[in-house]
Structure formats: C-alpha cells, structure tokens
Amino acid sequence: MTPQAYADPVLNFEVVAETFRDHYAYFKERNINWDSTYALYRSKVTPQTTDAELYNVFGRYVGQF
Numbered sequence: 001m002t003p004q005a006y007a008d009p010v011l012n013f014e015v016v017a018e019t020f021r022d023h024y025a026y027f028k029e030r031n032i033n034w035d036s037t038y039a040l041y042r043s044k045v046t047p048q049t050t051d052a053e054l055y056n057v058f059g060r061y062v063g064q065f
Helices: 009-023 034-042 051-063
Strands: none
Touching: 009 034, 009 051, 034 051
16 A cells, blocks of 8 residues: 555544454444444545544444444
8 A cells, every 4th residue: 555545534434334344253242233333433534534534433433342
C-alpha cells in the first residue's frame, strides 16, 4: 500500500470493521447486531474525517463489543 492509503480514514475504518467481523466471537452472546453497528459507525467516517475524529469513532465503535 502507498503511504496515502494508510492515511485514508475510510480504508482504516474498513480494515478495523473487517477484522472485528471476521475474528470477534461474541456478537451473538452479547446480542450485538453486526450490520446495524457497522452501518451506524461507518456513516460517521468520510474521506475528510480527521485522525482525531477517527480515533473517537474507533473508541465508540470498539466500545460496543
């Protein structure tokens, strides 16, 4: 990947989301609807999202699990 790709907030969100989707084992046990949680937090990330904003989204997103 290019250095610009690493700075892409949408790509970074997708990588984190995909990692949780593929490896987190407790969605059912914790009654977490993956699709709605993903949609809610994905809507908060745009190409213009700053690093600080993305960090805050990640904190709230991961806190759901």
